[in-house]
Amino acid sequence: MIHLFAILLSLFLVITAWSAPAALAASQPPPIPPAPSKIVEPSVVDLMQDLDALYQKALDATNQGDFATAETYWTQMLDRFPQNPAVWSNRGNARVSQNKLEGAIADYNKSIELAPAAPDPYLNRGAALEGVGKWDQAIADYNHVLELDPKDPLAFNNRGNAEAGLGQWEAAIADFKQACDLAPDYAFARANYALALYQTEQTDEAIRTMRNLVRKYPKFADMRAALTAALWAQGKQGEAESEWVAAVGIDSRYKNIEWLTKTRRWSPKMIAAMEKFLTLKSS
Numbered sequence: 001m002i003h004l005f006a007i008l009l010s011l012f013l014v015i016t017a018w019s020a021p022a023a024l025a026a027s028q029p030p031p032i033p034p035a036p037s038k039i040v041e042p043s044v045v046d047l048m049q050d051l052d053a054l055y056q057k058a059l060d061a062t063n064q065g066d067f068a069t070a071e072t073y074w075t076q077m078l079d080r081f082p083q084n085p086a087v088w089s090n091r092g093n094a095r096v097s098q099n100k101l102e103g104a105i106a107d108y109n110k111s112i113e114l115a116p117a118a119p120d121p122y123l124n125r126g127a128a129l130e131g132v133g134k135w136d137q138a139i140a141d142y143n144h145v146l147e148l149d150p151k152d153p154l155a156f157n158n159r160g161n162a163e164a165g166l167g168q169w170e171a172a173i174a175d176f177k178q179a180c181d182l183a184p185d186y187a188f189a190r191a192n193y194a195l196a197l198y199q200t201e202q203t204d205e206a207i208r209t210m211r212n213l214v215r216k217y218p219k220f221a222d223m224r225a226a227l228t229a230a231l232w233a234q235g236k237q238g239e240a241e242s243e244w245v246a247a248v249g250i251d252s253r254y255k256n257i258e259w260l261t262k263t264r265r266w267s268p269k270m271i272a273a274m275e276k277f278l279t280l281k282s283s
Contacts, residue, residue, distance in 0.1 A: 051077065058090065067097040085115035089124055096128050104128045119148045123155060130162055138162040153183035160192060164199075164267065172196045187213060191223050198230060199267035206230065214243070221251035226266070229273035232280075240277065 058073035074091035081087060092107030108125035115121065126141035142159035145152055160175035176193035179186055190213055197206035207230050213223040224247035232240040253259050257275055260266050266274070 047080070051081065054080075058094075062094065062097075067094045070094040071098070083114060085111040085118060085121065088114065089121045092121075092124055092128070096124070096131070099131070101128050101131045105132075117148070119145045119152065119155075122148075123152075123158065126158055126162070130158070130165060133165070135162045135165040138165075151182055153179040153186050153189060156182065157186065157189040157192060160189075160196070161265065164192075164196060164265070169196055169200050169267075173200065187217055187220060188222075191220070191226070194223070195226065195267045195270050198226075198273075199269045201269075203230070203234075207234075218246075219250055221247045221254060222264070224250070225254035225274070226270060229270060229277050232277040233273045244277075244281075 054073050054077045058070045058077070061067070061070035061073060071091055071094040074087055074094055077084070077087045078091065088107045088111035092104040092111065095101070095104035095107060105125060105128045108121045108128065111118070111121035112125070122141045122145050126138040126145070129135075129138040129141065139159055139162045142155045142162065145155040146159075149155070156175045156179035160172040160179065163169075163172040163175060173193065173196045176189055176196055179189035180193060183189065190209060194206045194209040194213070197203075197209065207227065210223045210227040210230065213220055214227060217223070224243045228240045228244040228247055231237075231243065247254055253264075254274075255278070257271065257278070260274060261271055
């Protein structure tokens with residue numbers, strides 16, 4: 001719910017007394033004071049309509065992937081409604097999408113200051129903290145979300161990501177599995193679970209999970225690419241090649257090891273398998 005605070009402006013007219021000699025005053029009419037300027041104040045309805053229009057523009061820009069423009073609209077909303085925690089959090093999201101992580105964290109801090117009992121800013125700040133490698137602080141934010149809502153699958157998945165950043169793979173597997181149990185259709189949590197299984201050399205279960213995801217979501221490039229690397233490592237070159245053609249046809253970023261390592265953050269053994277595939281394929 002959005003709360004607007006309308007500030008009513010008062011118009012104060014200061015009229016300076018007119019003085020003149022008595023005779024002159026008697027012979028002339030008193031001066032006519034200037035008419036006050038009319039000030040048209042926006043109504044609460046106008047403010048709400050303004051907010052709704054800016055919100056829709058920000059949402060449209062976000063859906064089009066134009067995060068810089070979305071940030072501009074969220075900033076315009078903050079100029080009008082600086083006490084709205086949701087707008088601070090949403091501008092933080094726009095900044096994260098542009099890799100402006102420190103600015104995003106500052107926005108989430110303000111959102112949390114204004115709404116300390118809301119879980120979303122903690123969840124969002126945790127993701128930004130992961131982006132700057134502050135794994136323990138991210139985990140603390142996810143722990144707080146789970147105190148507020150013990151059944152939040154996003155918090156379990158994200159905490160698993162942060163634990164993976166610390167190399168705590170067994171803890172990560174447990175959190176990814178919990179996220180999947182709470183939200184069976186949460187495909188990325190199950191994908192993260194598969195990658196963590198591969199890291200801990202539970203290869204058969206990892207590949208089985210990848211195959212199930214590809215079967216259910218044929219355009220899931222992440223798992224087609226992971227399955228490519230895993231199958232190639234097993235010597236199943238024909239099947240690996242088939243998965244690869246499908247994967248890069250959907251998303252060509254999987255050719256980029258740096259992106260896989262720093263942005264998507266596959267597990268190290270999965271990265272190594274993909275590097276081997278790409279090296280042998282290009283030789």
